[in-house]
Amino acid sequence: MSTGEVAIRIRSVGHQFGEVGEARHIRALADTSLDIVRGELLCLIGPSGCGKSTLLNVIGGLLAPTSGTVEVAGKPVHGPMPHDIAYIFQENALFPWNTVDENVRLGMLFQGVPKAEHAARAQQSLQAVGLAEFADHYPAQLSGGMRQRASLARALSLQTGILLMDEPFGALDEQTRMILGEDLSVLLARTEKTIVFVTHSLGEAVFLADRVAVFSARPGTVKKIIRIDEPHPRNPAFVTSEKFTALRNELYALLHDEIRKAVGSDAPRGRRGANGGAP
Ligand SMILES: Nc1ncnc2c1ncn2[C@@H]1O[C@H](COP(=O)(O)OP(=O)(O)O)[C@@H](O)[C@H]1O
Ligand SMILES: [Mg+2]
Incomplete structure (x- = not known):
C-alpha cells in the first residue's frame, strides 16, 4: 500500500x-x-x-x-x-544451535527491543509467516523454504519500516x-x-x-x-x-x-x- x-x-x-x-x-x-x-x-x-x-x-x-x-x-x-531497516540475505543467518523462536528473539535482543515484548512479537511474526508450529524446531530440522520464512519472521519482529x-x-x-x-x-x-x-x-x-x-x-x-x-x-x-x-x-x-x-x-x-x- x-x-x-x-x-x-x-x-x-x-x-x-x-x-x-x-x-x-x-x-x-x-x-x-x-x-x-x-x-x-x-x-x-x-x-x-x-x-x-x-x-x-x-x-x-x-x-x-x-x-x-x-x-x-x-x-x-x-x-x-x-x-x-532490517536485512534478509540469500543465505539465512540463523544460528544453528538456537531454535526458531530463539533466533527471532535474538534479532530483537540485538536491536534493543524491550524484553517484555519479545514473546508476543515472536509469536506474531512466526504466525505471519506460517511457522507458529515450528517455533521450537532447530534450523537443521527445517526445509530451506522454512528457514527463509524464519529469517523473514526475525526481520518482521523488528518492526522496521x-x-x-x-x-x-x-x-x-x-x-x-x-x-x-x-x-x-x-x-x-x-x-x-x-x-x-x-x-x-x-x-x-x-x-x-x-x-x-x-x-x-x-x-x-x-x-x-x-x-x-x-x-x-x-x-x-x-x-x-x-x-x-x-x-x-x-x-x-x-x-x-x-x-x-x-x-x-x-x-x-x-x-x-x-x-x-x-x-
Ligand atoms: N568488498 C569488495 N571488494 C572488492 N570488490 C567487491 C567487493 N564487493 C563487491 N565487489 C565487486 O563489486 C562488483 C559489484 O558487486 P555486487 O554489488 O555484489 O554485485 P551484484 O550484487 O549485482 O551481483 C562486483 O564486481 C564485485 O566483485
Ligand atoms: Mg548480489
Whole structure:
C-alpha cells in the first residue's frame, strides 16, 4: 500500500572498491539516483556483479558510498539504522544451535527491543509467516523454504519500516520460491513496509514488484524502471496472464543486452532472433 511519500532517497550514488591504479580497483556502482516510495516493493534486477548488493549495503548503511547520498525517512544514512531497516540475505543467518523462536528473539535482543515484548512479537511474526508450529524446531530440522520464512519472521519482529532483501529466495527450488512469493505478496498487502528486493528471477520480479529497476552492466546504474500495475495480494493466476508474459518479456529484452555487455562478448551471428534468444 503506497502513500507516495519517499522512504528512501538515493542521489547520485556511486561506489568503487579500492583505489584507482590498484589491482583490486573496481567501479561497482555509477551515479545512481532513485526514489523508493513508502509501502512499495521495488525489485532490482541486473547482470551479476552490476552492483545490486553494493547498493543494498549502501542503503542499509553497511557501506559508505564513494559518492552521492542516501536518505531514509528524511535522515541521511551514515551507518546501520537497526530501528528503520532490517536485512534478509540469500543465505539465512540463523544460528544453528538456537531454535526458531530463539533466533527471532535474538534479532530483537540485538536491536534493543524491550524484553517484555519479545514473546508476543515472536509469536506474531512466526504466525505471519506460517511457522507458529515450528517455533521450537532447530534450523537443521527445517526445509530451506522454512528457514527463509524464519529469517523473514526475525526481520518482521523488528518492526522496521524498511526491509532489504538480497536474493532471499535465490537458493530455493522454483516451487518453494513461488509459494514464498505468493505468501510475501499477501503479507505485503497487509503492511506499510517498504521493500527493496534483489532477484535474478524475472518472473519473481514481475510477480512481487510494484516497480522493477533494471540495472545496466557494471558500473551499474538504473537503466529503466518498469511499473507493475497489479494490486497486492497478487493472484497466483496473474502468472499465467498475457499481462504477466508481456511484462516479463519487456524485462528480458532490457536485461539481455546488459548481460551480454557484462559477459563481454557479442551474440554469435545468426542466433539473435526477434526474442533475443529467450528460453
Ligand atoms: N568488498 C569488495 N571488494 C572488492 N570488490 C567487491 C567487493 N564487493 C563487491 N565487489 C565487486 O563489486 C562488483 C559489484 O558487486 P555486487 O554489488 O555484489 O554485485 P551484484 O550484487 O549485482 O551481483 C562486483 O564486481 C564485485 O566483485
Ligand atoms: Mg548480489
